[in-house]
Amino acid sequence: MNIIVNDIDDHNDHTMNDYRFNLLPPFRAMIVNHVASHVSKLFTKLNERYNKKHSPKGQMEMYKGTALALFINLVEQKTEDVIAAGFFKEAMIKTIVEHVTELLPIDVQENILVLFSNAKFSLMKDIMVYLAHAENFEEYKAFIKDPTTFAKTWITKLTNDVMFERKGNVETKYADLANSRVHKIFCHLLESIHEANENCSQLGQSNVKQWIDYFLKHVGEYNYLPLSNDILIHVQSRKVSDIGNFTKMLLDDLKDTESIVLRTFQTTTASTVQWNESPIPKIMNRLWGCEAKCMFCYEPCKNTDRDHISLGFPHQCIQHRPKGIRGFSWYRTDKLLVDFCNYSVSTDSKYKWNKDDEREEWKYYKDYKKFHPDWDILPSSDVSRYWMWVVCKYQQEFAKMYGVKLPDIPVNWWTITKEQAIESISITS
Numbered sequence: 001m002n003i004i005v006n007d008i009d010d011h012n013d014h015t016m017n018d019y020r021f022n023l024l025p026p027f028r029a030m031i032v033n034h035v036a037s038h039v040s041k042l043f044t045k046l047n048e049r050y051n052k053k054h055s056p057k058g059q060m061e062m063y064k065g066t067a068l069a070l071f072i073n074l075v076e077q078k079t080e081d082v083i084a085a086g087f088f089k090e091a092m093i094k095t096i097v098e099h100v101t102e103l104l105p106i107d108v109q110e111n112i113l114v115l116f117s118n119a120k121f122s123l124m125k126d127i128m129v130y131l132a133h134a135e136n137f138e139e140y141k142a143f144i145k146d147p148t149t150f151a152k153t154w155i156t157k158l159t160n161d162v163m164f165e166r167k168g169n170v171e172t173k174y175a176d177l178a179n180s181r182v183h184k185i186f187c188h189l190l191e192s193i194h195e196a197n198e199n200c201s202q203l204g205q206s207n208v209k210q211w212i213d214y215f216l217k218h219v220g221e222y223n224y225l226p227l228s229n230d231i232l233i234h235v236q237s238r239k240v241s242d243i244g245n246f247t248k249m250l251l252d253d254l255k256d257t258e259s260i261v262l263r264t265f266q267t268t269t270a271s272t273v274q275w276n277e278s279p280i281p282k283i284m285n286r287l288w289g290c291e292a293k294c295m296f297c298y299e300p301c302k303n304t305d306r307d308h309i310s311l312g313f314p315h316q317c318i319q320h321r322p323k324g325i326r327g328f329s330w331y332r333t334d335k336l337l338v339d340f341c342n343y344s345v346s347t348d349s350k351y352k353w354n355k356d357d358e359r360e361e362w363k364y365y366k367d368y369k370k371f372h373p374d375w376d377i378l379p380s381s382d383v384s385r386y387w388m389w390v391v392c393k394y395q396q397e398f399a400k401m402y403g404v405k406l407p408d409i410p411v412n413w414w415t416i417t418k419e420q421a422i423e424s425i426s427i428t429s
């Protein structure tokens, strides 16, 4: 300000100029005022700039940039580790779920088969007991006409009930079976991860490719999971910065990984289950096997081996049934026949498949082998009380079903109770 005031005085004194005018006090005041406001703004700016550079806050602001650069760099490295660990987790979940899904039908099969200690006989007995209690002729009809299909439907329902029935908060049997498979795999997995890490650190190696090699070698030695390099290709392509840290992340996340795998099986129900290979055909093959049924009474062959004929063993039944159950009736009276076929083959009785077909010949029951060489019907007077009870209970329905007249049932058959009928099945074995 002094500079301005002095300059104006010099001007008015005209010592340094020849101007013929003087600067008046109001102008001087205006100039001083203008400059003062400009200077004030300028000084404030300069002050701010200084503070920004040298104050603690300013210093911090400047450091922020460097810190951010460092941070980004570090995060990028860590991100690589995190991404690699994430890929590893995904690969493990996918492979273990697939592997366990593939193995579960075997476990399911074993768990169902043990329920039938006497194989086909046990299954048939369970079905017959069920039918006796259900008291539904339509179901009897289905079992008599096509016992194999009936048994298959029965086994399917039983398998679903046993595997997926949830009692309260208890896990399903299916989840339980999966759990024991999954848990064993994760115990091994823990060892393989440790092993890979130890090998890497002992040999001073810090690249993820080497880690994966050691890991796969251990998995292969214990042969608990079908794993190959391809499955871990995405893990291998990451630039893992710290193998120790990478390993730690895998181990820290292992419990969570196991829970995710288990959840897949815990939430599976009978309607959502996707069998890699349905266990039903295999259960049926082991339990039911031969699908032949007696030509006279429709009782299923007792053999569980499908190939028993080629091995030299004929079809045989544990017991036979009154022939009316298969639709046989007397030639003249048209009454439903209640003789058992294993009795008929010991007599001189004859039969004809189609009574109205004049071209068809009458045949002796005892000559059945001429026409059915693969069958063995042991002549016996043993009779099934179960099927006697069935004939008594459903004689009307059988007569209607085959379009014939009511049978002449021996009086002693009527005294058989349902309980005695059921009990007689066990005696048969």
Ligand SMILES: [Zn+2]
Pocket (backbone or CB within 6 Å): 294, 295, 296, 297, 298, 299, 317, 319, 320, 321, 341, 342
């Ligand atoms: Zn028979």
Ligand SMILES: [Zn+2]
Pocket (backbone or CB within 6 Å): 290, 291, 292, 301, 302, 303, 308, 314, 315, 316
């Ligand atoms: Zn057979």
